[in-house]
Amino acid sequence: MDIFLQQIINGLTLGSVYAIVALGYTMVYGIIQLINFAHGEIVMVGAMVAFTVIGWLAANTPLPPLLIVLIGTAAAIPACTAIGYALELFAYRPLRKAPRLAPLITAIGASIVLQQVAMMIWSRNPLAFPQIIPNMVFPVAGATITLIQIAIIMTSVVLMIALTAIVYRTKLGVAMRATSQNAPIAGLMGVNVNHVIAATFMIGAALAAVAGVMVGTYYGIAHYTMGSLLGLKAFCAAVLGGIGNLAGAMLGGMLLGVVEALAAGYMGDLTNNVFGSNYQDVFAFMVLIAVLVFRPSGLLGERIGERA
Amino acid sequence: MSALLEVLAVGKRFGGIEALSGVSFTIARGEIYGLIGPNGAGKTTFFNLLTGVYRADSGSFRFDGKPLNVKAPHQVAAAGIARTFQNIRLFANMSALENVMVGRHVRTRAGIFGAILRSAATRAEEAAIHARAWALLDYVGLAARGNEVAHNLSYGDQRRLEIARALATEPKLLALDEPVAGMNATETATLRTLLERIQGDGTTILLIEHDMKLVMGLCDRILVLDYGRKIAEGTPALVRSDAAVIEAYLGGELA
Numbered sequence: 001m002d003i004f005l006q007q008i009i010n011g012l013t014l015g016s017v018y019a020i021v022a023l024g025y026t027m028v029y030g031i032i033q034l035i036n037f038a039h040g041e042i043v044m045v046g047a048m049v050a051f052t053v054i055g056w057l058a059a060n061t062p063l064p065p066l067l068i069v070l071i072g073t074a075a076a077i078p079a080c081t082a083i084g085y086a087l088e089l090f091a092y093r094p095l096r097k098a099p100r101l102a103p104l105i106t107a108i109g110a111s112i113v114l115q116q117v118a119m120m121i122w123s124r125n126p127l128a129f130p131q132i133i134p135n136m137v138f139p140v141a142g143a144t145i146t147l148i149q150i151a152i153i154m155t156s157v158v159l160m161i162a163l164t165a166i167v168y169r170t171k172l173g174v175a176m177r178a179t180s181q182n183a184p185i186a187g188l189m190g191v192n193v194n195h196v197i198a199a200t201f202m203i204g205a206a207l208a209a210v211a212g213v214m215v216g217t218y219y220g221i222a223h224y225t226m227g228s229l230l231g232l233k234a235f236c237a238a239v240l241g242g243i244g245n246l247a248g249a250m251l252g253g254m255l256l257g258v259v260e261a262l263a264a265g266y267m268g269d270l271t272n273n274v275f276g277s278n279y280q281d282v283f284a285f286m287v288l289i290a291v292l293v294f295r296p297s298g299l300l301g302e303r304i305g306e307r308a
Numbered sequence: 309m310s311a312l313l314e315v316l317a318v319g320k321r322f323g324g325i326e327a328l329s330g331v332s333f334t335i336a337r338g339e340i341y342g343l344i345g346p347n348g349a350g351k352t353t354f355f356n357l358l359t360g361v362y363r364a365d366s367g368s369f370r371f372d373g374k375p376l377n378v379k380a381p382h383q384v385a386a387a388g389i390a391r392t393f394q395n396i397r398l399f400a401n402m403s404a405l406e407n408v409m410v411g412r413h414v415r416t417r418a419g420i421f422g423a424i425l426r427s428a429a430t431r432a433e434e435a436a437i438h439a440r441a442w443a444l445l446d447y448v449g450l451a452a453r454g455n456e457v458a459h460n461l462s463y464g465d466q467r468r469l470e471i472a473r474a475l476a477t478e479p480k481l482l483a484l485d486e487p488v489a490g491m492n493a494t495e496t497a498t499l500r501t502l503l504e505r506i507q508g509d510g511t512t513i514l515l516i517e518h519d520m521k522l523v524m525g526l527c528d529r530i531l532v533l534d535y536g537r538k539i540a541e542g543t544p545a546l547v548r549s550d551a552a553v554i555e556a557y558l559g560g561e562l563a
Contacts (some may be wrong), residue, residue: 023452036472166423166424170396170420170422170423170430170434171409171413171418171434171437172418172419172420173423174402174406174410174413177399177401177402177406178406178407178410181400182397183403184361184401185397185399186399186410188359188360188361188380188382188384188385188390188391188409189385189410189411189413189473190382190385190390190413190414190415190477191381191382191384191410191414192413193381196418199419199420199423202420203420206470
């Protein structure tokens with residue numbers, strides 16, 4: 001088996017998830033310069049809600065698997081969107097004019113609250129994904145790709161195209177970009193800045209819901225702590241690409257996924273098995289440190305001076 | 309002519325400095341109303357109070373027959389007041405067209421669900437936003453520049469783009485803060501033609517300007533501020549011969 005190609009495929013799958021989550025970080029940062037550390041927990045809630053619905057449907061109805069997963073996702077999206085909106089309204093909006101450290105710490109607090117509430121609702125035990133999706137494996141030039149991997153990569157590509165279309169083709173997108181460049185002026189030109197910021201949180205949360213379903217389905221479990229590490233890595237991906245930049249988040253996510261997968265694949269060989277593939281998590285943060293040292297604005301980030 | 313904007317004893321202090329003290333005046337529908345005065349007289353402060361950037365310490369505004377009660381900036385635009393800025397404040401990284409499209413936001417309905425669901429009504433509305441934005445670019449003479457990024461436009465073009473963006477909100481009152489500052493004579497003449505055309509199309513204009521030739525030639529009535537106080541108001545001819553105005557501009561020894 002071709003380990004290199006296999007790890008690229010695995011990396012792109014994981015990278016797709018990182019990219020979708022990173023988009024949520026980068027959109028919120030782009031519009032109010034807040035790093036929403038609770039974003040990873042929204043992904044977790046998405047996975048938990050979807051798994052609850054999917055588990056129930058799989059056990060009690062004869063619906064086809066694809067439909068079950070779609071219904072589960074459809075349930076997760078409004079739940080996450082509501083949480084995203086509530087966070088903005090109750091946690092961040094009152095602090096809009098406060099020093100930047102205040103909303104940042106609030107975000108960390110919100111993340112802890114969400115995690116603990118999820119623990120109370122779903123218990124400490126992981127939810128398992130029911131065995132409903134056939135484990136189909138397709139050979140690709142010496143490596144393999146599973147049905148779930150194909151679905152994850154394709155879904156995230158569709159979401160990225162859709163988001164780009166929203167931001168660059170719609171009225172809301174124009175208002176979002178105007179607000180991110182200069183919120184007071186956008187307000188004076190008639191844009192309801194609060195609506196636009198709320199919409200940004202909601203779109204980011206909807207993406208997070210889908211990401212939660214994708215990552216949960218990929219690993220087969222969902223757990224109330226799953227959002228923390230995933231959120232941090234997606235944040236690294238957003239910084240790698242240039243935080244505030246949509247294309248950067250997509251590129252950063254994919255790159256980070258591939259770097260991690262390759263590291264996991266070759267770590268044992270390169271270090272004579274002193275370090276194993278379980279050290280793959282280190283790489284996200286090594287990448288973060290390297291970016292902050294050598295290119296603080298990220299791969300596609302603009303210089304700060306270019307902001308309006 | 310009926311009143312569009314009534315300014316009732318508006319005052320604003322910054323610490324110990326009285327930027328505006330009890331200024332009252334009325335702008336009639338359809339006129340070009342000039343606001344002049346030496347630097348620091350309170351002109352821009354007045355603009356910022358009118359558009360809700362600052363809150364007045366005293367006094368009030370009535371606009372279009374109703375009290376103007378602004379809680380959020382976008383409500384000013386919704387009420388029918390649009391402004392431009394002394395130091396240009398475009399969305400520098402967006403195209404000229406998109407800058408104008410932002411101004412359409414307040415007059416259109418589609419929101420987050422429209423952006424995601426893309427119903428026929430939303431698509432029709434966005435087509436209308438596009439068409440209107442192009443028409444406005446054409447109106448100010450920037451039709452050929454629509455797809456250029458705003459910060460690549462020449463200075464004069466940026467000023468006109470700000471006016472197009474303001475007009476996109478369909479204002480009843482267009483407030484211009486030194487629109488010809490830094491322009492050469494040709495650009496000033498073009499802008500003057502544009503302002504006359506805007507007035508002719510039924511929009512009332514409030515103009516802050518230092519270019520006396522433009523102000524005297526263009527405005528129907530003029531208000532003169534000095535140290536936050538109203539020292540004169542009236543037609544250009546009246547204001548030009550007012551002793552207090554001459555003193556404020558040229559110094560006491562000549563008066």
